[in-house]
Amino acid sequence: MTADLKPIRNEADYDAALEEVGRLWGAKSGTPDGDRLDVLATLIDAYEAKHHPIDPPDPVEAIRFRMEQQGLTRKDLEPMIGPRNRVADVLNRKRGLSIDMIRQLHDGLGISAEVLIRPSRMDKVT
Secondary structure, eight states: OOOOOOOOOSHHHHHHHHHHHHHHTTOOTTSHHHHHHHHHHHHHHHHHHHHSOOOOOOHHHHHHHHHHHHTOOHHHHHHHHOSHHHHHHHHTTSSOOOHHHHHHHHHHHOOOHHHHTSOOHHHHHO
């Protein structure tokens, strides 16, 4: 049997846990190996959330991604953002999103308001 489970406290523990997950991958749920895999995945998730957090996407990138996913054009965004020039300004990062635009995009495209309310990358630079 492998070593007892312990908290992941540093990168060496993290690497060892990832290696063991690779070894256990595909273990049946409800078996000792499957249970160990579940516990390791939980420990890894907690460690990554604290030490390797992933920032939510940039709002403009999220809009572009959703447009690509749904085959939308800039014209399709006009009911949510406004006239063509305003859509262009938002997508070119020359104008930020208003609260009304955020609501419309959230409702119309299903993009999280938490993502849309963040400053775009261009806003962070200036």
